[in-house]
Amino acid sequence: MKRAVAGSILILMFVVFASILTTAAFAQEKAITLRFTNIFPVGSKDSNISDQWCKEVEKRTNGAVKVRYYPASTLVSPPQVYESVVRGVVDVGNHVLNYTMGKFPLSEVLDYPLGYPSGIVATKLMNEYYRKFKPKEFDEVKVMYFHGQSPGILQTKKPVNKMEDLKGMKIRTSGTTVGFISALGGSPVALPMPDAYDAISKGVADGITAPYNALEKWKLAEVIKYTTENHGTAYSSTFLIAMNKDKWASIPPQHQKTIEQINQEWIERHGKVWDETDKEGKEYTLKKGNKIIRLSAEEEARWVVKIQPMFEEYVKKMKERGLPGDEILKFARDYLKAQPK
Numbered sequence: 001m002k003r004a005v006a007g008s009i010l011i012l013m014f015v016v017f018a019s020i021l022t023t024a025a026f027a028q029e030k031a032i033t034l035r036f037t038n039i040f041p042v043g044s045k046d047s048n049i050s051d052q053w054c055k056e057v058e059k060r061t062n063g064a065v066k067v068r069y070y071p072a073s074t075l076v077s078p079p080q081v082y083e084s085v086v087r088g089v090v091d092v093g094n095h096v097l098n099y100t101m102g103k104f105p106l107s108e109v110l111d112y113p114l115g116y117p118s119g120i121v122a123t124k125l126m127n128e129y130y131r132k133f134k135p136k137e138f139d140e141v142k143v144m145y146f147h148g149q150s151p152g153i154l155q156t157k158k159p160v161n162k163m164e165d166l167k168g169m170k171i172r173t174s175g176t177t178v179g180f181i182s183a184l185g186g187s188p189v190a191l192p193m194p195d196a197y198d199a200i201s202k203g204v205a206d207g208i209t210a211p212y213n214a215l216e217k218w219k220l221a222e223v224i225k226y227t228t229e230n231h232g233t234a235y236s237s238t239f240l241i242a243m244n245k246d247k248w249a250s251i252p253p254q255h256q257k258t259i260e261q262i263n264q265e266w267i268e269r270h271g272k273v274w275d276e277t278d279k280e281g282k283e284y285t286l287k288k289g290n291k292i293i294r295l296s297a298e299e300e301a302r303w304v305v306k307i308q309p310m311f312e313e314y315v316k317k318m319k320e321r322g323l324p325g326d327e328i329l330k331f332a333r334d335y336l337k338a339q340p341k
Helices: 002-030 045-060 078-087 106-111 119-133 177-183 193-201 213-217 245-249 253-287 297-306 308-320 325-337
Strands: 032-037 065-070 092-096 141-148 153-156 170-173 187-190 207-210 226-229 238-244 291-294
Touching: 032 045, 045 065, 045 213, 045 253, 078 092, 078 141, 078 238, 106 119, 106 238, 106 308, 106 325, 119 141, 119 253, 119 325, 141 245, 141 253, 170 177, 170 193, 177 187, 177 207, 177 308, 193 207, 207 213, 213 253, 238 245, 253 291, 297 308, 308 325
Parallel strands: 032 065, 032 092, 170 187, 170 207, 226 291
Antiparallel strands: 092 238, 141 238, 153 207, 153 226
C-alpha cells in the first residue's frame, strides 16, 4: 500500500513538474515582443508592407515572436531610427540611409543618380550589394533586408525643361542628392520627407527630388505642378530594415530561420510595392492637372555628363579610406546595364 501511494505521489510530482516546464517554456516564447518603427504614414502601402511583415513573423512563428508596429514616426524621429535600433530604444526600424550622412560611407553611392529604372531593380541591387560585399558599416545591427525607392526625379512648382531652369531654384533634398542638385545649378534644402509639404507650400523650397509616389503619399501634388522625368540621372534612396543585435540573439534559432525566410520574400514584395505606388502617384498628379516634362535625349546626356565629378569624388574618398569604392561603383553600374531595357 505504501509503495502504491509513493508511486502515485511520484507520478503526480512528475506531471506537475512537466506542466511547470511546459508552461515556463511557453511563457518564455510568448515573452518575445519586438517594437518596429517606421516613418511612412498610416494607411500608405509603404507602411502596410511593413505591417504585413510584422503579422507574417507572428503567424509563422506561431505567436512565439510578436511585433508591435509603430508607423508615422510615432516612436522616434526619422534621423534617429538607426541609432535607436543600435541602442535598443526600438527593436526593429526602417531607416533611410541618407538621413545619417557619413555613417555608411561605402554604401552612399547606392543613392547616387545612377539612372535607376524601377524600385524593384533598386531593391534587388541593394540586397545583392550587401550579400556580395558585406560592408562592415552595418555590423552594429542585424540586417533584415534593404529596399530602394522607385526612381527619384525632379518635382517642381515651375517647369524645368533644361538644366539652366534649375539655376537658383531651392530644391528639397537629403543625403547625396544635395550634391546632385548643386551640380545642376540648384540650391539644395536638406529636410526629412515629412517636412517637405510645409517647406514647399510656404516657399522655403521650390520643389523636391522624389519618386512619383510621393506626390500622392505625402500629398505633394497639391503644391507641385511639374514633374521632370530625368531618367538618365534618376536616383534611389536606400532603406534598411534592421534589428537590434541583442534582440535578435534572444530569438530561438528556429524562429530566426523563419524570419530570414520572410526577409527574402519581402525583398521582392517591397520592391514591387514601390513601383505600384509610383504608378498610382503618376496617375494621381495627372488627375490633379499637373504636367509631366520629358527631357530630350540631348538634354538628358548633358545632365549625365554634368554629374560625373560626383562619382569621381566618391571613388577618391573611398580610396583614401582604404575602401573599394571603385568596385562598388562598377558593380552598381554593371548591374543596371544588365537590366532589360
